[in-house]
Structures are given as C-alpha cells and as structure tokens.
Amino acid sequence: MAWVEVHYNYLLVIILLMTGLWAMIGKNNLIKKCIGMCIFQNAIIMFYISMGAKKGATIPILKHVPGAHGHGPESYISDPTIYANPLTQILMLTAIVVGVATLGMALTLVQKIYREYGTCEEDEILNCMSEEQDHELPLQDELKA
Amino acid sequence: MKALSLLLALFVGFLLIGVLDDLPAWGDAKSPANSYVSAYYLKNSMEQTHVPNVVTAVLADYRGFDTMFETGVVFVAVIGIMAILRRDPKEEDSETGDRPPHAPPEGFILGVATRFIVPFMQMFALYVIAHGHHSPGGGFQGGVILGASLILMAMTGELESALDRMREKWFIVLVAGGFLLYAGVGLGCMFFGGNFLDYSALAPLLGGDPKAAAIMARYHGMLWVEIGVAFTVMSSMFAIFAYLSSDGRMDRGL
Numbered sequence: 001m002a003w004v005e006v007h008y009n010y011l012l013v014i015i016l017l018m019t020g021l022w023a024m025i026g027k028n029n030l031i032k033k034c035i036g037m038c039i040f041q042n043a044i045i046m047f048y049i050s051m052g053a054k055k056g057a058t059i060p061i062l063k064h065v066p067g068a069h070g071h072g073p074e075s076y077i078s079d080p081t082i083y084a085n086p087l088t089q090i091l092m093l094t095a096i097v098v099g100v101a102t103l104g105m106a107l108t109l110v111q112k113i114y115r116e117y118g119t120c121e122e123d124e125i126l127n128c129m130s131e132e133q134d135h136e137l138p139l140q141d142e143l144k145a
Numbered sequence: 146m147k148a149l150s151l152l153l154a155l156f157v158g159f160l161l162i163g164v165l166d167d168l169p170a171w172g173d174a175k176s177p178a179n180s181y182v183s184a185y186y187l188k189n190s191m192e193q194t195h196v197p198n199v200v201t202a203v204l205a206d207y208r209g210f211d212t213m214f215e216t217g218v219v220f221v222a223v224i225g226i227m228a229i230l231r232r233d234p235k236e237e238d239s240e241t242g243d244r245p246p247h248a249p250p251e252g253f254i255l256g257v258a259t260r261f262i263v264p265f266m267q268m269f270a271l272y273v274i275a276h277g278h279h280s281p282g283g284g285f286q287g288g289v290i291l292g293a294s295l296i297l298m299a300m301t302g303e304l305e306s307a308l309d310r311m312r313e314k315w316f317i318v319l320v321a322g323g324f325l326l327y328a329g330v331g332l333g334c335m336f337f338g339g340n341f342l343d344y345s346a347l348a349p350l351l352g353g354d355p356k357a358a359a360i361m362a363r364y365h366g367m368l369w370v371e372i373g374v375a376f377t378v379m380s381s382m383f384a385i386f387a388y389l390s391s392d393g394r395m396d397r398g399l
Contacts, residue, residue: 026150055172101222104385
C-alpha cells in the first residue's frame, strides 16, 4: 500500500468528487443538487492546491534575505524550491469567487422555480409541468377548431 | 434512479483511482505542475514587478486578462440574478399573505457585538486589499471580507438596516464600476502607448528615473486593479445575499 502514502491527497479528492457527483445526479431536491455542485467544486479546488504543494516549501510570498532591509529585488530570496507553487493558488483564488457567483446564480434559478411551482423536488416539478401541458393541449385544439 | 447514480459515481471513482499511480506524488517539488511556468514566476516576479507576494503579482499582472474576465463573470452573474429575482417593490402581489409575520431578530448582545465587529472587519478588509502586495491578501479576499461585513449586518439586524448603508441602486454601480476600473487601467496603459494591461506604460505618470518608474508603475497598476476587483466582489457578495434572502423583494430578508 505504498501508493496510499504518496497519493492519499488524491484519494480524499476522489471521495469528495464521488460524493458531489452522486448528489448532483441522484438527489431529488434541487437545493441538494446545488450542495453537490459545491462539494464537487471544492474537490477540484483541493485537487489543484494539493498539486501545487511542495514538501518543505513555504507560502509563495518572497522572504527577505536575512539581515537585508531594502525593498529591491536583491533583498529577497527568489529561489523557486522553497516556495509553494503560486499558479495553482491563483487559479483557485479566482475559481472560489466565481464559484460563489455561479452558486448564487444556481440558487436564484432554484428560487425562481420554487416561486413558479411551489416545490424544489424534481419529480413534483416534472409532474406539475406535465399537468400544465395536459391543460394547455385541449385549449390549443379548441383554438384551432 | 438513486442506485444507478450511486453506481455511476462509484464507477467514476474507481476510474480515477485507477489512474492514481500516474499522478505526481504528494508534495513532489519536481512534478510538471511545479517545474516550468511557476518556477519562472517565483524567480522573476520580484525583478519584473517589485511585488513580493507572487500570488498577487501573477494574479494582477502576468495573468491580468484572466482576472479581468473572472471579474466579468461575477458581474454577469449579478446581472443575471437581478434580472431573474428582482421584483418591483411597488407592485406587491397577493403572495404576501403566505409569508410568515414579520419577526425582527432579537438579541441585545448580538446587536452590540455586530456593531463592534463590523468596523474592524471593514478596516481589516481595507488592510487586506492595500497590503496584498506584501502579505496574503488582495482584491478578492478583501472584497469578500467587506461583503461579509455587510452580510453580517443584514443577518444580525434586518436586511433593511444593511440596505441603509448599501442601497440597492449602488449594487450595479459598484459591480460595474469595479469592472470598469479594471478595464480602465488597462485602457489607460493603451493611452500611454503600451499594450492593454501592460502597467509599465503608466510610468510617465510617476516620473523620475524611467526604468525604476516602469517597475513601480506595475506595482501601482496592480493596486488599482485590486481595488476594482474588491468593489466588484464586495457588492456582488452582498447583492447575491440580499436578493436570495428576500426573494427579490429587498424588504426584510430572512
């Protein structure tokens, strides 16, 4: 089981991914689907962040050379091996905020659906929609006649 | 249906576990993701931008386009939420009858604690925005803290009391204004003869030694961009909360 020791971060991500995917497909309630989307999103964020981690590295904010007080490039250590990968952090930084915005959009749509149908359960909404169609069809026939 | 979806999720999970061995090890400093472009950023960002926080340097300068359109995504999301949920408060419909009677949240300690916390939160948020070049922080983080302070006000008191501080008509002004500030800095660079979002073109504004000014212009350009992002993020967070919690009525919230 040596691979578990070097890959356990991915294992956690995969468990979260499965949870989110299952919630998005299997759950009947639209709010729960949104929660599943959120879990999925966070799994991706964790995946990226763990990809950018380096053993023994610190946060990607340049450290001062010991004893230096200036603000020029020469008084900072810019050795890439002692800092974590900044790129994955930037990608996820923006992804988190955009994730909040898209989650807000999703919840907005759910709220609109609730306003229309009075429920967030998927099967009940489908029932309502098919009933509406049944009501509308005779009307259209009448109009044609 | 539920069993089928569980099966599908498990199938995807096993598929992913199957390729686990091909992924780089946890904390591997020599993995492809850690080797090429990120090493370049870490090596050169100080010389090219004078910003010790590499995250800010890459976010606002090297990947300025990306960040600008991420801000654009937030802007579009807020417009969409407004378009879908917003109701005209004047034409109050018959649905009002179904709503539970208005019960303002009570709690002396809650109110006083909020009144103490909010100014410090906002002060800290401004620090996070302004000091994002040297310490963890930046426009997104500071903007979220500012938005959270408004949401805290709305949650502990009433939505209206928070809306007194942040009017609904300001939502769109600030969301669009932040995005425009970002794009405006980019256009300003073009005005001075550089490329879009090439902040070093703003050097003539700073004066002094042109070579040093070109680098410092990057530093200051980033600050303005971060301020724009903070405006957009702050008002979008609060707008999303306000519309969702009041079902588009903007009267009393949860």
